[in-house]
Amino acid sequence: MTNIDFAKLTELASSRLDIIVLHSQKGGPGKTTLSCNIAHELAERGNKTVLVDLDIAQPTIQHIFQIPDKKIKHTINDILLGDVKANEDVILETKNPNLFLIAAKENVEYGEGLLSLLEGIQQFSFFALHEMTKLLLRMGFRYVVYDCAPGYRMESVNAAAIADARLFVIRPSTFSFEGAKQMLTDIYKKLDIRSLNFFVFNQVPPDLKEDNQKLLNAWKDDLIKLYLPEKIAFLDFLPISFEIMELGINGEYIFPEKTVLYKKLSEIVTEITTKIDEMKEIKEE
Ligand SMILES: Nc1ncnc2c1ncn2[C@@H]1O[C@H](COP(=O)(O)OP(=O)(O)OP(=O)(O)O)[C@@H](O)[C@H]1O
Numbered sequence: 001m002t003n004i005d006f007a008k009l010t011e012l013a014s015s016r017l018d019i020i021v022l023h024s025q026k027g028g029p030g031k032t033t034l035s036c037n038i039a040h041e042l043a044e045r046g047n048k049t050v051l052v053d054l055d056i057a058q059p060t061i062q063h064i065f066q067i068p069d070k071k072i073k074h075t076i077n078d079i080l081l082g083d084v085k086a087n088e089d090v091i092l093e094t095k096n097p098n099l100f101l102i103a104a105k106e107n108v109e110y111g112e113g114l115l116s117l118l119e120g121i122q123q124f125s126f127f128a129l130h131e132m133t134k135l136l137l138r139m140g141f142r143y144v145v146y147d148c149a150p151g152y153r154m155e156s157v158n159a160a161a162i163a164d165a166r167l168f169v170i171r172p173s174t175f176s177f178e179g180a181k182q183m184l185t186d187i188y189k190k191l192d193i194r195s196l197n198f199f200v201f202n203q204v205p206p207d208l209k210e211d212n213q214k215l216l217n218a219w220k221d222d223l224i225k226l227y228l229p230e231k232i233a234f235l236d237f238l239p240i241s242f243e244i245m246e247l248g249i250n251g252e253y254i255f256p257e258k259t260v261l262y263k264k265l266s267e268i269v270t271e272i273t274t275k276i277d278e279m280k281e282i283k284e285e
């Protein structure tokens with residue numbers, strides 16, 4: 001069993017859980033980096049937050065938060081497969097008292113093992129994610145942030161389907177932009193039942209040539225037009241940061257408060273949470 005005082009957690013609980021999902025079509029634009037920082041910022045603002053590693057083929061989050069293997073009793077894999085019912089043992093503590101994690105399983109066998117695992121997860125993940133939402137609500141969490149695998153993996157799409165807000169992360173490159181257009185058309189436009197959609201360009205080089213900046217602005221406008229302006233919002237151009245890369249060498253991924261990235265991230269968190277509040281308040285009226 002974990003040592004987390006769940007009774008206390010529930011006492012402090014709010015009765016609302018907001019689901020934020022980070023996704024991309026291509027790999028590597030910064031979903032994990034941004035998920036960790038968004039979840040960390042939500043927790044710093046006093047919200048009980050849980051960050052879920054939904055990238056089961058390449059788990060990362062337990063390393064970022066330096067969780068030793070022996071502390072991990074159950075993982076998201078067990079829950080998505082239906083092997084374990086969503087339960088409190090899956091929740092891991094971090095050094096931040098408001099921030100909790102759900103890890104993915106390390107050392108999944110490759111080859112057939114991984115393929116059959118993925119197949120099983122495809123079947124169960126929608127139901128399992130609903131069960132998870134119920135558990136997190138019961139436990140008094142205010143926010144859950146899902147860090148998805150890139151592309152059309154079923155559990156990522158299912159997480160997108162249950163999200164209150166989706167944040168689509170794009171690199172400033174033609175293939176990342178083309179991929180984003182494709183995914184917005186294939187999936188996101190079809191999932192627009194109630195969720196909010198946001199997108200952000202990350203890893204933008206400094207001092208872009210004027211023409212390139214113009215092109216990025218045109219891509220931004222194209223994506224908004226593609227989706228419909230009232231259904232998707234552009235958040236920011238986030239700079240590539242050598243400081244963040246250098247911190248990564250030491251295993252640190254949380255943006256230091258003085259950095260431009262932190263300032264921009266903090267504004268993004270405010271924007272997303274405010275928009276979710278507005279959406280839910282309108283619904284309640
Ligand atoms: N704004 C940034 N400045 C500098 N480095 C960044 C920035 N954003 C992300 N990175 C770095 O880029 C790499 C990829 O980022 P990350 O792992 O967050 O992407 P991802 O979208 O989660 O990738 P995957 O699709 O493989 O899960 C990491 O090494 C990360 O430290």
Ligand SMILES: [Mg+2]
Binds near residue numbers: 033055060147
């Ligand atoms: Mg990732």
